[in-house]
Amino acid sequence: MLSDFRLGSVEGGQAILVFLIMLTVFLAIAAIVFDLGLWVSERRGAVKDADAAVFAGVQALVNDPADLIGARDDAAEWAQLNGIPTAKIDPGRQSGCSPDNSCINADSTGCDSVRPEAPWIEAKIRHEGKALFSSSFGVTGPDVGSLARACVGSPTGYSGLTPFAIETEFAAPPNGPAETGTQCQNNLDDDASGPDGVVDDGCPLSDCMEPNVPANPNEMRVAYGSVCVLREPNAAGLSGRLNLISNGCSQNGGGNMEHEFHYSSAGTCYVGSQVDIASGNSNDLFAGLAQRLDDEIDNGLCDARFGDNDDFDDFAEVFSIVGSDPSEIIVPSATGNVFADNDCAIDCGPAPLLGCPGDISSHRHHYLPRALDLVLVNRLQPSSGTATITGFTRFYLIGCYPAADAEATKQFIGEPIPVRYDEALNRCDTLTGDDVVIGVPIRSLAPAIEVKNPNRNLPLSIILVK
Amino acid sequence: MEFALIVPIMLLILLMIVDFGLAMDRRVLLQHAVREGARLGATGANAMEITEVTADQAGMDPGAIIVTVCYLDMDLDGDAGELGESVRVGAIVTHRFTTGGNEILSAFGVPAIEIEMTPVADMRLEQRVTGGTAC
Numbered sequence: 001m002l003s004d005f006r007l008g009s010v011e012g013g014q015a016i017l018v019f020l021i022m023l024t025v026f027l028a029i030a031a032i033v034f035d036l037g038l039w040v041s042e043r044r045g046a047v048k049d050a051d052a053a054v055f056a057g058v059q060a061l062v063n064d065p066a067d068l069i070g071a072r073d074d075a076a077e078w079a080q081l082n083g084i085p086t087a088k089i090d091p092g093r094q095s096g097c098s099p100d101n102s103c104i105n106a107d108s109t110g111c112d113s114v115r116p117e118a119p120w121i122e123a124k125i126r127h128e129g130k131a132l133f134s135s136s137f138g139v140t141g142p143d144v145g146s147l148a149r150a151c152v153g154s155p156t157g158y159s160g161l162t163p164f165a166i167e168t169e170f171a172a173p174p175n176g177p178a179e180t181g182t183q184c185q186n187n188l189d190d191d192a193s194g195p196d197g198v199v200d201d202g203c204p205l206s207d208c209m210e211p212n213v214p215a216n217p218n219e220m221r222v223a224y225g226s227v228c229v230l231r232e233p234n235a236a237g238l239s240g241r242l243n244l245i246s247n248g249c250s251q252n253g254g255g256n257m258e259h260e261f262h263y264s265s266a267g268t269c270y271v272g273s274q275v276d277i278a279s280g281n282s283n284d285l286f287a288g289l290a291q292r293l294d295d296e297i298d299n300g301l302c303d304a305r306f307g308d309n310d311d312f313d314d315f316a317e318v319f320s321i322v323g324s325d326p327s328e329i330i331v332p333s334a335t336g337n338v339f340a341d342n343d344c345a346i347d348c349g350p351a352p353l354l355g356c357p358g359d360i361s362s363h364r365h366h367y368l369p370r371a372l373d374l375v376l377v378n379r380l381q382p383s384s385g386t387a388t389i390t391g392f393t394r395f396y397l398i399g400c401y402p403a404a405d406a407e408a409t410k411q412f413i414g415e416p417i418p419v420r421y422d423e424a425l426n427r428c429d430t431l432t433g434d435d436v437v438i439g440v441p442i443r444s445l446a447p448a449i450e451v452k453n454p455n456r457n458l459p460l461s462i463i464l465v466k
Numbered sequence: 467m468e469f470a471l472i473v474p475i476m477l478l479i480l481l482m483i484v485d486f487g488l489a490m491d492r493r494v495l496l497q498h499a500v501r502e503g504a505r506l507g508a509t510g511a512n513a514m515e516i517t518e519v520t521a522d523q524a525g526m527d528p529g530a531i532i533v534t535v536c537y538l539d540m541d542l543d544g545d546a547g548e549l550g551e552s553v554r555v556g557a558i559v560t561h562r563f564t565t566g567g568n569e570i571l572s573a574f575g576v577p578a579i580e581i582e583m584t585p586v587a588d589m590r591l592e593q594r595v596t597g598g599t600a601c
Contacts, residue, residue: 015468019476026479033483037490044494048501048587055508056590059550074590081538081552081588340593343510 031133035141039129043144045083046127050148053079053123057106058150065119065152068093068106075104075123084125102126102145111151122149158392158445159268161249162372163242163260164230164285164437165277168209168220168390169378208441222376222393222441230374230395230437238380241278241285242387249275256360261288262295263356263365269375274386286400286435289428291358293399296369299354301344313370315396318342319442339442341368370397373445395439400428402435485563492561493583499524500555500587507535507553510593516555524557532558536601538588547595554601556586 057075503520
C-alpha cells in the first residue's frame with residue numbers, strides 16, 4: 001500500500017520541481033557567464049587602448065627623453081583615438097588616477113630594475129565593466145581597466161645579418177685620433193697589436209672607428225658617414241668572416257656562407273653571445289656579394305622606384321632621412337642624420353613570392369642588396385677561434401676591389417660621398433686573396449648602448465614592459 | 467514524460483550559454499587581432515600584410531572577416547601615413563549563433579540571431595607609409 005501511495009499521489013510533478021531548480025541554476029550560470037564575458041571583453045579593450053597610448057607617447061621620449069609633457073599629450077591623444085573621452089583622462093602627469101578617470105604618467109628615468117636609466121611612460125586606462133545581470137543583485141561593474149608601461153631601451157638582438165665582423169675592442173690609435181677618409185695614409189700599426197693586418201695596419205678599419213665613450217678608449221664604435229675598408233687580407237687568414245651556424249644565429253641549411261653573404265642569415269644573433277670566427281680564403285664572401293649586386297641589376301627595386309634605371313642603387317635611392325621626403329637628395333653624415341630604408345628591399349622565397357636565384361634554403365629572404373648588416377665583435381684573435389658579439393651595424397656597400405683600387409676609390413670618394421660614383425668600380429668579382437670590401441656605416445642596429453647616448457645615429461627601441 | 471518535455475528546454479538554455487561564451491571569445495579575439503594588426507601597421511607594414519596578420523590573429527579565414535586599414539591625416543596636409551600619424555585597423559565580422567541554440571530556435575520559426583562585431587584600433591606610425599588609404 002505504501003508503494004502504491006507513493007506512486008499514485010506524491011511522485012507526480014517531481015520533474016517540474018527539478019526543472020525549476022535547474023532553470024534557476026542555469027539562469028544564474030548564464031548571468032554570470034554573460035557579465036564575466038563582458039568584463040573580459042572590456043578588459044581586452046582596455047589593454048588595447050593602454051598599449052596604443054604608451055606606444056604613441058614613448059615615441060616622444062625616443063626623440064627626447066626629457067619631453068615628458070609631449071609624451072603625455074601624445075599618449076592621451078591616442079587613448080582618445082581609441083575611444084577614451086578626453087574628459088575622462090586626468091590632465092598632466094598623474095601616478096594615481098582620480099575616481100572614474102584614466103591617467104598617464106612619465107619620467108625620464110626609472111623604467112624598471114633592469115633598465116633603471118631608461119625613460120618610461122605609463123597609462124592607466126579605465127574601462128568600467130558592464131553589469132547587466134549582476135546589477136540586479138546590487139553588484140556594480142568593476143574597473144576592468146589596464147595598465148601599460150613602455151620604456152626606451154637598447155635592442156639586443158638582430159636578424160638578417162651578413163656573417164662578417166668588425167672589431168670594436170682595441171686601443172684608440174696611439175698616433176692621433178681615429179683616421180677618416182684621406183687621412184688614412186700613414187700605414188702605422190694603429191691598434192698596437194703588431195702588423196697583423198686585422199685592425200689598422202695601413203688603411204684599415206680604424207679609418208671609420210672612434211672611441212665609444214671617452215672613459216673607455218679601448219672600446220671603439222663605427223663613425224657614421226665615413227668610408228670604411230671592411231676587409232683586409234692578413235697573414236693569419238682572418239678576414240672578418242664568421243660562421244653563424246655554430247651558435248644558432250643562422251638557420252640557413254648547410255651553413256653555406258656564400259648563401260649567407262648573398263641573402264643574409266635567417267636567425268637572430270644577440271649581443272653578448274659567442275660566435276665562431278671563420279678562416280681561410282674569402283671566395284665565399286666575394287661570390288656572395290657579387291650575387292647581391294647581380295640581384296640589384298636583375299631584381300632591384302630602388303632604381304625603378306626613383307626612375308633612375310641605371311641598374312645601380314644610389315645611396316639616396318636606398319635610404320632616406322627619417323621623416324623626410326624619400327626622394328630628397330641626401331648624403332651620409334657622421335652626425336645628425338638618422339636614415340630609414342626606402343621601401344625597395346627584394347622579397348623572395350617560397351611561392352607566391354619572387355623566386356630567389358640560387359637559393360639553397362626554403363626561407364623567405366627580405367634584403368636590400370646594398371645594405372650589409374654586419375656583426376660587431378670584441379676581438380678577432382687567430383688563437384681563440386671565437387669572438388663576443390658587441391653589436392650590429394648597417395653599412396652601405398660600395399663594392400669590392402683589389403687593394404690598390406680600394407685605396408684609390410676611397411680617396412676619390414672622400415667624405416661625404418657623392419650621390420653617384422663610377423659604376424665601373426662597383427664589383428665584387430675578383431676571387432683573389434687581396435680583394436677588399438668598402439662600405440659606409442649608416443646606422444647602428446642593436447648595440448649595447450646607453451639609452452641617453454647623444455649620438456642620434458644610435459637607435460633606441462621601444463620596449464613594452466607591462 | 468515530464469522529463470522528456472523539460473530536457474529540450476534545459477538543453478536549449480545550455481546551448482545558448484555555450485553560444486554566448488563563444489561569441490564573447492570571438493569578440494575578445496577580434497580586439498586582440500586588430501590590436502596586433504595596428505601594431506604591425508605602426509611599424510610600416512603594408513595593408514596586405516596587416517590584413518593577413520589580423521585575420522590570422524583572429525583565427526579566421528580571410529574570407530570570413532573584413533579587415534579595414536586606413537591612415538589618419540592628422541596634420542591635414544593631404545598626405546596620410548606620415549611618421550607620427552595614425553594607422554587605424556578595424557575588423558568587421560558577422561557572428562551567427564550556431565552551436566545549437568540558434569538551430570533549435572530556427573526550427574520554431576525564430577530568425578537566426580546574428581550580431582556584428584566591429585572592433586577598431588589606432589596606433590601611432592613609427593615608420594612612414596606611402597600609398598595607404600586615407601581614413
